[in-house]
Amino acid sequence: MRLGTLGAVLVGMAGCGGGGGYGGPGGMPGGDPNMPMTATFSSIQTHVFTPICSACHAGAAAPQGLKLDAANSYMMLVNVASAEVPSIKRVAPGDSANSYIVQKIEGHAAVGARMPFGGPYLDATTIGLIRQWIDNGAPR
Template sequence: LGTGAVSGKVTLNGVNATAVTINEAFAGSTGPGAITLAANAGTAGEWDVAAGALLTADQVTALLEGKLYVIATSAANPAGELRGQITPANVKVTFAALAGSQEVPPVTIAASGMAAATVDALANTVTVHVNATGVNDATAAEVDTAAAGATGPKLVALTKDNVNAGHWSTELAGVSAADVGNYTANKWYVNVVTPADPSGALRGQIDATAAPPPAAATLTQLKTTAFAVCASCHTGGGAALPSSMDLHPAQIYASIVGVASVEQPALKRVAPGDAANSYVVQKLEGAATITGARMPFGGPYLDQATIDQVKAWINAGAQNN
């Protein structure tokens, strides 16, 4: 670390990368490149750090803070298809999906978000970036202290971005060792407040024990995997299910995102940011609470890894991408 010398490689599977770089920014935000890797001519999917690559002193500091990440871009996703934060042993990154259903009491709102919390247990600092949609009128966002299902006092206030109204953040805010203990005990949550919901419109519990979420697939990718067979029954134009729902590739987004389920109208087919309460997920998993049959009708059913990709897409905001 004293010299800033960098070595190593990145191995990719399932992506035709056009570039791989090490960039500087905390989880939940983006930043400039620091190191550019080169494709290995002899090994497909391998990208290597060039000999003699160096980090500056400031970039070494960023590395120790958990502020460097690897990103792979592709022709399909030029802003980034795969990303991974580089974290030392004392730094942990936790993601939390934000939804109105997590508020106490629950709130019904057509909005969603994702929070990324970077906690340094050695320096006792916290960095949080929140990216939300549907709450551009939010008046405050903060990290509070309480377990799921309860409310508690403010720990850290977040600042609203001057350009992106859905982005709130704080970086390297000081907290106490006891506060870090509350984080470890899953007693932190992010709360976003709006004029219509002054006690909270979106909430996400920061679960320090949760595994990182799977990389969110795009809807374009899901059309060829999870949703590939849907249009064979859901043809559109019919008077009742399944043909009343049009799940052809060009219509699937309009047919499921933010649209109430016919079988269970209290649930959205896809509730952006809230996979657990999206009826499509419940139908794919064959939950005990569904009406009718598990989907795809008659099987074969999707494996859990593919369903998790659907969940990741929903929790990332269910974008039409």
């Protein structure tokens, strides 16, 4: 593990979790995989996009040009039109119901399969945190 001084910093954040309560004195974004997932972009990246979605959604052959690795995901999602249904944004800040990524992970998008493609699908809690992040305005 690479948790040296980082571990000491995280101890001070142990009370966080839940909606938007992250961000210790050092501005740690809550992206540690050993911490429970929260409704923040970095936590979603660490718990969902990187380990699950970027297995397919990365590199030049990323489906629909959607890269979900940490270097690309935010700018490819927020306020970007979906490729499959261009009238709907992948992430529409403040409007999870009309965000294509939500329709894809809930399995009722107009085009294509439920994500992650072939499953196993995300549980309701995880989907709820992603919706909450979007409804909070999808902050970075």
